[in-house]
Amino acid sequence: MLRLEDISLNLGDFSLDRVSLEVRQGEYVVLLGPTGTGKTVLLETIAGINHPDSGTIYLKGSDVTHIPPEGRHLGVVYQDYALFPHLTVYANVAFGLKLKGMTRGEVDRAVREMARFLGIEHILDRRPRLLSGGERQRVALARALVLDPHMLLLDEPLSALDRLTRDRLRGELKRIHREIGVSILHITHDLSEAFFLADRLLIMKDGAIVQEGRPEHGLSRPKNRFVAELLGMENFIPAETGPEGGLFLRGLGICIPDPLQDSAKRPERFCLAVPSWAVDLFPVNENRDYLSRVDMRIVGLDRTESVMKVHLEHPQGARLTAILSWREVSGLPFPLESGKLVRVGLLGEGACWVPDD
Amino acid sequence: MNSPTKPFSGRKGFKLAFSGLSLLLLILVSVPLLRMILSADPEALRSAVADREVMDSIFLTLRAALWATVVCTVLGIPLSYLLARWNFRGKSLVQGLVDLPVMIPHTAAGIALLMVYGRSFFLGKALEEVGLDFVGTELGISLAMAYVSLPFLVNAARDGFLAVDPKLERVARTLGASPWQSFFRVTLPLAWRPVLSGGIMMWARGISEFGAVVILTYHPMTAPILIWERFQAYGLKYAKPVAVLLILLCLLIFALLRWLAEPRKEG
Numbered sequence: 001m002l003r004l005e006d007i008s009l010n011l012g013d014f015s016l017d018r019v020s021l022e023v024r025q026g027e028y029v030v031l032l033g034p035t036g037t038g039k040t041v042l043l044e045t046i047a048g049i050n051h052p053d054s055g056t057i058y059l060k061g062s063d064v065t066h067i068p069p070e071g072r073h074l075g076v077v078y079q080d081y082a083l084f085p086h087l088t089v090y091a092n093v094a095f096g097l098k099l100k101g102m103t104r105g106e107v108d109r110a111v112r113e114m115a116r117f118l119g120i121e122h123i124l125d126r127r128p129r130l131l132s133g134g135e136r137q138r139v140a141l142a143r144a145l146v147l148d149p150h151m152l153l154l155d156e157p158l159s160a161l162d163r164l165t166r167d168r169l170r171g172e173l174k175r176i177h178r179e180i181g182v183s184i185l186h187i188t189h190d191l192s193e194a195f196f197l198a199d200r201l202l203i204m205k206d207g208a209i210v211q212e213g214r215p216e217h218g219l220s221r222p223k224n225r226f227v228a229e230l231l232g233m234e235n236f237i238p239a240e241t242g243p244e245g246g247l248f249l250r251g252l253g254i255c256i257p258d259p260l261q262d263s264a265k266r267p268e269r270f271c272l273a274v275p276s277w278a279v280d281l282f283p284v285n286e287n288r289d290y291l292s293r294v295d296m297r298i299v300g301l302d303r304t305e306s307v308m309k310v311h312l313e314h315p316q317g318a319r320l321t322a323i324l325s326w327r328e329v330s331g332l333p334f335p336l337e338s339g340k341l342v343r344v345g346l347l348g349e350g351a352c353w354v355p356d357d
Numbered sequence: 358m359n360s361p362t363k364p365f366s367g368r369k370g371f372k373l374a375f376s377g378l379s380l381l382l383l384i385l386v387s388v389p390l391l392r393m394i395l396s397a398d399p400e401a402l403r404s405a406v407a408d409r410e411v412m413d414s415i416f417l418t419l420r421a422a423l424w425a426t427v428v429c430t431v432l433g434i435p436l437s438y439l440l441a442r443w444n445f446r447g448k449s450l451v452q453g454l455v456d457l458p459v460m461i462p463h464t465a466a467g468i469a470l471l472m473v474y475g476r477s478f479f480l481g482k483a484l485e486e487v488g489l490d491f492v493g494t495e496l497g498i499s500l501a502m503a504y505v506s507l508p509f510l511v512n513a514a515r516d517g518f519l520a521v522d523p524k525l526e527r528v529a530r531t532l533g534a535s536p537w538q539s540f541f542r543v544t545l546p547l548a549w550r551p552v553l554s555g556g557i558m559m560w561a562r563g564i565s566e567f568g569a570v571v572i573l574t575y576h577p578m579t580a581p582i583l584i585w586e587r588f589q590a591y592g593l594k595y596a597k598p599v600a601v602l603l604i605l606l607c608l609l610i611f612a613l614l615r616w617l618a619e620p621r622k623e624g
Contacts, residue, residue, distance in 0.1 A: 049527045069530035076531040082524040086546050095542075096532035147532065 001025045001151055001183045007045060007055035014041045016052070017208040023151065023185050028177050030194040031187040032230060033204035039187040042204070043153050046185070048072045059150055075144025075182075079156040081136040083128035089139050090124040096147045114146040118176075134165045141176065151183040158193055170196050191232050203227050221260070221352055228273045228354050234321045235274040239353060247272060247353065249292075251318030256291040259351040269356040278347035279322035281310065281332065290345035296320065298340045310336060312344060320344065390604060397601040405598035411583065415603055418579040419610075421495055422563030425503035426556050429510055434552065437514035438544070442523065455512070458505045466505055467572025474500065474573070497574040502563035509562050513555025517548035554618040561611060564603075 002023040009016040016038055023029045033039050044050045046057060048069035057065045064072055084092050090111060097107045115121045118138045128136060137157060144152060157173070158166045170193060177184055177197075188194055194201055195215045203211045211223045222228035225236065242248035242255040249256060249272060256272075280288065299319075300311035308329050310322040322344065329336060405411050440452060458466055474481040474491035481491065491497040521544050529539040545552075567581040575582065580603045588596035 044527070047527070047531050049530065069527070070533045070535055072531070073533075074531060076528060078524055078528065080524070082522065082528045084525060084529075084543060084547075086543075095529070095534075099533040099538060143528075143532065 001027070001060060002046065002185065003058040004046070005056045005058070007042075007052045007057065009041065009045055009050055009052045011041060011050070014038045015207045016042055016045065017206070018055070019207070019209055021202055021209055021212070023183050026181050026183055028174075028184045028186065028197055028199045029202060030198035030200075031185065031202045031204055031209075032191065032194045033187070033189060034230065035189055037204050038207040039189075039204055040155055041207075043076070043155050043185070043187055047074050047076050047153055073147070073150045075147065075149035075152045077137070077140045077144055077152065077154045077157050079159050081128075081140035081157075081160075083131075083136055083139055083143075085128055087127075088124065089120060089126050089128065089131070092128065092139055093124075093142045093146055095143060100147075110146050111142075114142045117179075118142045118145075132165075133161045134169055137161070137169055138172075145176070145180065145182070149182070151185065154184060154186040156188055157186070159188070159190065166193075173197060191230070203230060222273065222354055225271070225273070225354050225356065228352075232275065233273045234276045235272075235279065236354075236356075237272045237274070237318050237320075238356065239270060239272045241266065249318065251316050252292075252294055252314050253316045254292050254294060256346070257348075258353070259291060259348045260353060266353060267355045270353045271356045273352055273354050274320070274346055275350040276309070276321045276323040278350040279312075279320050280345040280347065281322055281324065282343040282345060288345065288347060291348045291351060293343055293345045295341055296344045298336065298338055298342060300338060301336055308336065312342070393597070394601055394604065397598065401594075401598040402601060405602050410578075411580075411599050411602065414578050414580045414583040414599075415606060417495065417498070417577055418564050418581070418603075419606075421498040421579065422502050422506075422560050422566075425499040425506070425563050426510070426560045428499075429503050429507050429559065430552070430556055433507060433511045434514055434545075437511050437552075438518050438540070440511070440515045441518035456508050459508050463505050463566065463568030464572055467501055467569035470501060470504060470569060470573050491573065493574050493576060495574075495577065498570050498577075498579055501569035501573045502566045505566055505569050506559045506562035509558040510552075510555040513558060514548070514552045517551025517555070518544065520551070521547045550618050550620055553614075557611065557614045557618060561607065564607060 002021075004019055004021050007016055007019045014036075019042060021029075021031075031039055031042070041050060045052055048064070048067060048071070052065065055065070056063055059072060059074075083089075084095065087095070093111045093114060094107050097110055102110070111124070112121070115124055118141060120135065120138045120142060123131060123135055123139075128139065131139065140157075141152075154173075158170055161169065173184075173186075174197060176182070186197060198215050201213060201215050202209050205226055211227050222231055222233070228236070237252060238250045239247045240250065246255050246257050248254075258266075259272075280290070282293070294314060296312040296314050296318075298310055299313045302309040302311070306326065308324050308326065310324060312320045312322060314320075334340070334342075436451075436455070440448065440455075471492065472478060474484065474497070476482055476485060476492070484491065489496060491500050525543050525547070526539045529543045530536070534542060565581060566579075567585065570579055571582055571585075578586065580599065584596050584600050584603070587599060
């Protein structure tokens with residue numbers, strides 16, 4: 001469907017560095033990266049708003065690198081939706097159809113059908129200014145989808161919404177994708193959004209794609225610490241090669257077997273990355289298969305609405321964060337409080353080593 | 358949009374000081390105009406209206422300034438858009454050039470215009486040969502008015518275009534609009550109020566122009582020149598009714614146009 005080959009572009013503050021990627025027919029691809037990494041520049045380059053310095057963009061097999069945006073048939077939805085404020089919702093959705101030279105009847109039929117599909121029939125006469133965030137997003141989607149685009153490009157479409165609306169609308173995006181089958185490239189900095197929606201995940205840093213894979217695979221083997229942190233890992237323990245190909249964890253003073261069982265590829269300097277959900281407090285799960293068990297002191301507690309974050313410190317200097325659900329917390333035979341010494345288990349599942357950069 | 362506030366009502370000193378100073382300035386502006394209008398002798402006004410020379414000069418002034426504004430709007434919109442959207446080498450120089458007529462004395466501007474559009478220069482001579490005579494004609498009045506009042510239009514229109522989110526134009530392009538369609542269907546409909554408001558300012562500034570016009574075209578006489586001539590030749594008593602008439606007419610027209618350009622609340 002869409003293929004980028006070595007796209008480079010220098011815009012001063014933002015640049016793209018030999019970006020290559022592919023979105024296959026019907027695929028939902030999420031491009032994940034921190035703010036300011038050039039995600040929007042890349043999206044606008046695909047849309048034809050930016051002209052790359054070098055590289056080629058293929059859409060449905062043809063080279064569209066030098067074709068202006070109006071010739072690419074791609075639907076774009078921006079973070080703030082960019083609805084035309086001087087037009088009603090109806091006229092916003094009809095904008096592209098009218099440019100195509102369709103008759104009034106054809107335009108009306110297409111607008112109303114799309115409005116029904118997205119549940120915005122009741123607001124067709126309103127101005128964008130008077131709509132809620134969720135309604136605006138639906139209108140922006142309707143305006144793009146009504147033209148039956150080759151694919152949808154979504155630029156942080158959920159970031160401007162409150163949490164409840166966001167959760168509802170990401171389900172809506174999934175439904176649209178499933179029912180229309182349109183290929184989607186969705187850019188975001190939000191990890192849970194990426195995991196919820198993506199068939200495939202691309203990770204971007206400083207204008208370049210640094211890793212790609214299925215969400216579940218991305219977690220098992222991040223290429224470097226940046227990717228691991230972006231994927232939500234919080235625990236990094238400096239390590240070195242120990243006896244029998246195992247890892248010696250400085251700061252915890254223990255040896256563990258290599259969770260990846262791949263000592264040949266280990267760089268000279270690396271650390272063990274452990275997701276917070278893979279750090280257990282005893283006796284939460286006594287029967288699990290741990291890499292190791294150590295005694296650590298609780299040095300801080302952070303509450304959220306669904307989990308408790310427990311910050312732990314080892315006498316030899318290592319610091320870890322454990323995440324416990326409220327159910328797990330209430331099942332503990334002792335209260336969680338700062339200064340308490342607890343036994344900690346590191347799960348091999350999800351743990352991996354990454355180059356220490 | 359800023360969210361509405363209901364400030365704490367104590368500590369009124371700040372608001373009071375600012376209101377007081379603003380009031381002082383408003384008095385400075387309005388008192389001379391009010392005094393002039395209120396002291397006008399209705400009989401003298403009636404005879405001014407009946408005076409062919411006065412009415413001709415007033416209509417000539419309004420017409421010449423209107424032409425200057427219309428032509429400059431057509432030429433000035435592209436320049437304003439360019440200044441709002443594109444970054445190019447020498448942009449600040451272009452912006453400075455646009456503002457220049459506001460800084461220089463208008464009589465000096467008139468002399469500069471005379472040197473280019475007068476018969477002594479090849480351009481003026483060539484234009485005269487194709488029937489465009491700028492000295493002592495209505496065309497010359499429009500030219501002088503346009504030259505010194507153009508910045509009001511260009512700057513207002515530029516600010517208007519700046520206020521239109523470029524993302525709207527980009528979205529229009531992805532929806533199939535050419536750059537022209539995106540400009541005429543999205544950008545201009547969103548910026549027309551500031552553009553119109555700039556046009557009104559330019560027209561107003563053109564009507565009041567004296568210095569540049571008097572150098573390029575003394576005759577036919579625009580209203581400001583007629584007022585000046587009557588003041589010089591016959592004194593205040595004869596200049597005043599013309600001045601009052603011009604002010605009243607201008608107030609009426611501008612109130613109407615301002616009302617048109619004012620953004621209104623939509624349901």
